[in-house]
Amino acid sequence: MRKILYFVAALVVMAGIASMSSCKKDKAEVAKVNQDSIDNLALTDSLATIRAEKDTLAALMMEVSDGMNQILDMQNQMSVENLNSDSPDKKIQLRNNILAIQQGIVEQKQRVAQLEKRLKQSTNYSDAMKKQIASLKQQLDHQESIINSLTAQLQAAHVTIKNLNTKVDSLNTENAHVTSAYNSASARAQEETQRANNLVNEMNVCYYVVGSKKELKRQKIIETGFLKKTRVMEGDFTQSYFTKADKRTLNRIALHSKKAEIMSRHPSGSYVIEDEGGQKVLKITNPSRFWELSNYLVVKIK
Structure with a gap:
C-alpha cells in the first residue's frame, strides 16, 4: 500500500514539473512575439519617416523648379526695351512679383535647413539625400542671385524713368511759361489789333x-x-x-x-x-x- 502512495506522489510531482516547464516555454514565446511586433512597428515607423522625408525633398525640389521657371519668365519680361516701354502699372506688377519670389526663396531656404537638421539627427541621411539637399541649396542661392540682379535692373529703370519724368516735368513747366508768354503776347497783339481796328473804324x-x-x-x-x-x-x-x-x-x-x-x-x-x-x-x-x-x-x- 505504501508503495502505491509513493508512486502516485511521484506522478503528481512529475506532472507539476512538466506543467511548469510548459508555462515557461509559453511565456518565452509570447515575449519573443512581442519583441518582434515592437521591432516591426519600429521598422514601419522608420520606413514611414524615410518616405515622408523623401516626399518633403521631392516637394521642395518641385517648388524650387517652379520658382526657377517664374524667374526665367520674369527675366524675359525685364529686357531693357520692355522696361523703357512698359507702363507704370506693369512695373509695379513686376516689383510685386519679385517681392513674392524673394519671400518664397526665404521660406524655401528655411524649410531646407529644417529638413537637413532632422536628417542629420536620424540614421536615414543617405548620400543621395545629402546630394539632393546640396543641390537645393545651390539652386536657391542661384535664384536669389538672379532676383537681386532683377531688383537692381528694376530700380535702375525706375531711376531712369524718374529722371525722364523730371525732364518731362521741367519741359512741361518751361512749355507752360512759353505758353503763358505766348498767350500774353497774343492778348497784347489782339488788343493792338482791336485798337487799330477801332482807329480804322473811327476814321x-x-x-x-x-x-x-x-x-x-x-x-x-x-x-x-x-x-x-x-x-x-x-x-x-x-x-x-x-x-x-x-x-x-x-x-x-x-x-x-x-x-x-x-x-x-x-x-x-x-x-x-x-x-x-x-x-x-x-x-x-x-x-x-x-x-x-x-x-x-x-x-x-x-
Missing part, C-alpha cells in the same frame, strides 16, 4: 442827314437869311439829328424826294443823284474822294 465814320430847308434850319445845320449866303454847320448844330454810317459800306442813300441838293462840300465826280421810280437817290461812286473834305453829308430835299 471811316461818317454822318449824313436828309431834310427839308425848314428842318435843317431848326436843327441849326444850315443858316440862311435874306440876301445872305447859306452856311452849313457853322454854329451849334444838333449832332444827334445825323445818321451815323461807315464810309466803306455807305454807297447809296434813298432821298425819298423828287428834288434834292447836296449842301455840304463834296467833290463833283465822286457822286451822282439819279431818279429811281420818281424818287431821287444819291449814289457815292468814289468814297475816298467823296469824304475827303468833310465827314458830314447834308442833303436838302423839297
Whole structure:
C-alpha cells in the first residue's frame, strides 16, 4: 500500500514539473512575439519617416523648379526695351512679383535647413539625400542671385524713368511759361489789333442827314437869311439829328424826294443823284474822294 502512495506522489510531482516547464516555454514565446511586433512597428515607423522625408525633398525640389521657371519668365519680361516701354502699372506688377519670389526663396531656404537638421539627427541621411539637399541649396542661392540682379535692373529703370519724368516735368513747366508768354503776347497783339481796328473804324465814320430847308434850319445845320449866303454847320448844330454810317459800306442813300441838293462840300465826280421810280437817290461812286473834305453829308430835299 505504501508503495502505491509513493508512486502516485511521484506522478503528481512529475506532472507539476512538466506543467511548469510548459508555462515557461509559453511565456518565452509570447515575449519573443512581442519583441518582434515592437521591432516591426519600429521598422514601419522608420520606413514611414524615410518616405515622408523623401516626399518633403521631392516637394521642395518641385517648388524650387517652379520658382526657377517664374524667374526665367520674369527675366524675359525685364529686357531693357520692355522696361523703357512698359507702363507704370506693369512695373509695379513686376516689383510685386519679385517681392513674392524673394519671400518664397526665404521660406524655401528655411524649410531646407529644417529638413537637413532632422536628417542629420536620424540614421536615414543617405548620400543621395545629402546630394539632393546640396543641390537645393545651390539652386536657391542661384535664384536669389538672379532676383537681386532683377531688383537692381528694376530700380535702375525706375531711376531712369524718374529722371525722364523730371525732364518731362521741367519741359512741361518751361512749355507752360512759353505758353503763358505766348498767350500774353497774343492778348497784347489782339488788343493792338482791336485798337487799330477801332482807329480804322473811327476814321471811316461818317454822318449824313436828309431834310427839308425848314428842318435843317431848326436843327441849326444850315443858316440862311435874306440876301445872305447859306452856311452849313457853322454854329451849334444838333449832332444827334445825323445818321451815323461807315464810309466803306455807305454807297447809296434813298432821298425819298423828287428834288434834292447836296449842301455840304463834296467833290463833283465822286457822286451822282439819279431818279429811281420818281424818287431821287444819291449814289457815292468814289468814297475816298467823296469824304475827303468833310465827314458830314447834308442833303436838302423839297
